[in-house]
Amino acid sequence: MTYYRMALGAATVLALAIPAKAQDKTLTIAGSGGVVKEITEKVFLPAYEEATGWKTNFVAAESNIMLEVRTMLASGKMLYDAMEVSASNYPIGVKDGLLAKIDYDLLDPNGELPEKAKKEFGVVAAAYSTVLVQRLDKNPEGRKIESWADFWDVETFPGPRSLNRQPQYTLEFALLADGVATDDLYDVLGTEEGLDRAFAKLDEIKDHIPVWWTSGAQSVQLLSDGEVFYSSTYNGRVTKLQESGIPAEIVWNGGALHTSYVGIPKTAPNYEAAHDWIRIRTMRPDLEIEYVKQLPYPNFAPGLFDQMSEDMARNMPTYPENAEVQFVANDEFWAANIDHIRERFDEWLLE
Amino acid sequence: MKFRQILWLFLPATLLLVAFIAAPSFDLFRASVFDPDFTTEHFERLINRSVYLDVMWRTIRVSLTVAVLCTLIGYPVAFFINLQPRRRQTLLLFLILIPMWMSILIRTYAWIVILGRDGLVNQMLAMLGLATEPMQMLYTSGAVLAAMVQILLPIQILTCYAAMTEIDFDLIRAARVLGARPRQALARVFLPLSLDGTLTGLVIVFMLSMGFFITPALLGGRQDTMIANLIEFQVQRLNWSFAAALGVVLLVLTVGMIVALRGAGKLLARRVLKGGL
Numbered sequence: 001m002t003y004y005r006m007a008l009g010a011a012t013v014l015a016l017a018i019p020a021k022a023q024d025k026t027l028t029i030a031g032s033g034g035v036v037k038e039i040t041e042k043v044f045l046p047a048y049e050e051a052t053g054w055k056t057n058f059v060a061a062e063s064n065i066m067l068e069v070r071t072m073l074a075s076g077k078m079l080y081d082a083m084e085v086s087a088s089n090y091p092i093g094v095k096d097g098l099l100a101k102i103d104y105d106l107l108d109p110n111g112e113l114p115e116k117a118k119k120e121f122g123v124v125a126a127a128y129s130t131v132l133v134q135r136l137d138k139n140p141e142g143r144k145i146e147s148w149a150d151f152w153d154v155e156t157f158p159g160p161r162s163l164n165r166q167p168q169y170t171l172e173f174a175l176l177a178d179g180v181a182t183d184d185l186y187d188v189l190g191t192e193e194g195l196d197r198a199f200a201k202l203d204e205i206k207d208h209i210p211v212w213w214t215s216g217a218q219s220v221q222l223l224s225d226g227e228v229f230y231s232s233t234y235n236g237r238v239t240k241l242q243e244s245g246i247p248a249e250i251v252w253n254g255g256a257l258h259t260s261y262v263g264i265p266k267t268a269p270n271y272e273a274a275h276d277w278i279r280i281r282t283m284r285p286d287l288e289i290e291y292v293k294q295l296p297y298p299n300f301a302p303g304l305f306d307q308m309s310e311d312m313a314r315n316m317p318t319y320p321e322n323a324e325v326q327f328v329a330n331d332e333f334w335a336a337n338i339d340h341i342r343e344r345f346d347e348w349l350l351e
Numbered sequence: 352m353k354f355r356q357i358l359w360l361f362l363p364a365t366l367l368l369v370a371f372i373a374a375p376s377f378d379l380f381r382a383s384v385f386d387p388d389f390t391t392e393h394f395e396r397l398i399n400r401s402v403y404l405d406v407m408w409r410t411i412r413v414s415l416t417v418a419v420l421c422t423l424i425g426y427p428v429a430f431f432i433n434l435q436p437r438r439r440q441t442l443l444l445f446l447i448l449i450p451m452w453m454s455i456l457i458r459t460y461a462w463i464v465i466l467g468r469d470g471l472v473n474q475m476l477a478m479l480g481l482a483t484e485p486m487q488m489l490y491t492s493g494a495v496l497a498a499m500v501q502i503l504l505p506i507q508i509l510t511c512y513a514a515m516t517e518i519d520f521d522l523i524r525a526a527r528v529l530g531a532r533p534r535q536a537l538a539r540v541f542l543p544l545s546l547d548g549t550l551t552g553l554v555i556v557f558m559l560s561m562g563f564f565i566t567p568a569l570l571g572g573r574q575d576t577m578i579a580n581l582i583e584f585q586v587q588r589l590n591w592s593f594a595a596a597l598g599v600v601l602l603v604l605t606v607g608m609i610v611a612l613r614g615a616g617k618l619l620a621r622r623v624l625k626g627g628l
Contacts, residue, residue: 160468160487209573210487210489210490210491210572211489211490211572212573225467225468225469226467226468226469227467227468227489227490342588346584346588347400347402349573349576350402350403350405350406350573350576350581351402
């Protein structure tokens with residue numbers, strides 16, 4: 001199946017590549033520097049060049065990439081053909097009209113990408129999750145935490161807990177524990193009553209949270225020391241915890257899936273070729289596996305998990321069974337509402 | 352040499368203070384009322400929300416408790432050292448100085464190891480069969496108090512000790528010769544004479560406590576937030592003007608409390624000198 005798909009993908013790419021080859025053009029891609037740049041240059045860029053015959057120019061935009069795009073748009077000369085769009089930049093790009101729509105008929109004519117991967121102005125390039133983690137050895141005999149409602153159930157699962165000292169992706173968990181469906185989360189949170197409901201739910205657990213973590217490292221340390229039995233944390237850190245011999249387990253149910261994207265700036269000179277790049281970046285499991293081996297932030301490349309051991313696959317936030325039970329973190333919502341909610345949250349903590 | 356001729360000796364220190372204390376303090380004050388136009392909203396927020404008043408009150412309360420505990424523990428220790436032969440005094444002072452040379456951060460982390468759920472105290476309690484469930488000691492007010500006292504105690508001991516070495520022991524002998532019982536001589540001669548130095552130590556410990564940050568941040572829960580923690584929090588949230596307002600409040604509260612403490616101390620000293628305890 002995988003080989004068939006790969007062959008099909010390669011054939012499509014090849015078909016596109018032939019006319020392109022004659023032009024010998026360059027695709028300019030903007031992204032972040034550091035490790036991400038290294039791996040991109042090693043894995044994805046050569047594949048793109050090989051498949052299309054185009055040259056690539058990867059620009060590490062160290063400063064504010066959205067500001068650059070805005071300036072280029074204003075000056076009428078867009079230099080980038082494609083770009084990485086972080087979770088927090090995506091809503092800005094949408095709101096300010098900096099991004100071009102993705103043509104999914106062009107990108108994915110066979111509909112291989114799952115819906116969760118497809119945004120109007122970007123395709124998921126990498127993902128991580130904020131998830132509930134439990135210390136299995138601290139659970140009551142024969143019981144396991146399976147949801148945020150269980151996290152709130154201090155009768156069945158007694159013991160200290162921890163949550164992030166931030167309202168974003170904490171209030172959501174409270175609402176989930178209160179029985180709100182994942183699809184309704186942000187509609188509920190967007191109303192004053194919904195907000196009250198989230199805080200009322202947090203009131204219930206307040207006394208059972210001796211410490212609120214302020215960094216991912218701290219949350220893992222607390223779990224590792226046994227200072228808390230249950231905590232939210234970032235999925236990428238849990239493997240390390242398990243490797244150090246701590247019987248920790250992720251509860252994917254109700255996790256917050258954070259995604260960053262690859263998109264196309266408006267007025268990009270090579271709109272269609274940029275789609276080829278996006279296909280290479282997001283739909284090629286053979287390349288993506290190399291990326292994931294270095295950085296545990298997978299995307300939705302079809303068939304990616306066939307390349308992995310069962311164990312590794314099950315630890316990926318985008319593994320179908322895991323992705324299904326999570327909600328997609330809504331950065332647009334938080335970009336618009338963070339100020340007043342955070343003030344309330346900070347003062348609530350001091351009460 | 353005339354006073355005016357040697358006045359320039361103050362110049363380096365004055366420049367240093369103006370550049371690194373006075374100017375930033377002024378800047379802090381400016382930032383608290385200009386955001387970017389003149390506004391008192393940040394101070395109003397501080398006064399109108401009871402949570403912030405709670406934090407201020409808690410900061411004063413914790414600092415006073417730490418200062419008093421340090422005095423109650425430190426004074427007898429200083430007295431004991433003062434009574435030892437010279438050589439042993441040096442050794443004992445050295446022992447007290449050693450922890451002072453260690454970073455506050457490290458000493459605070461040591462308390463995490465001691466007080467944690469799997470920490471030394473809980474392990475000991477479990478071993479002795481005194482507790483079936485580990486006690487929650489970390490992230491409590493008690494943990495913050497214990498660590499702050501432990502960290503600041505050497506300062507109080509050294510200040511008390513310095514004050515005691517200045518006291519002429521012939522005065523106590525004189526009191527004894529004139530018929531005072533040992534306890535009386537101590538209470539009516541030694542204690543009043545050491546009071547001023549002790550009070551200085553208490554004020555120093557109080558002042559340092561008011562700005563304490565690391566210890567409540569690492570050992571306390573959310574209900575142990577002090578002003579310095581709140582400032583750090585607001586700076587992280589990029590609410591710089593609000594953080595500046597908190598800084599101004601901290602400065603004013605600290606200076607105000609120091610004046611009050613000194614005043615109360617003077618009053619106490621006079622009463623003790625006049626009528627005894």
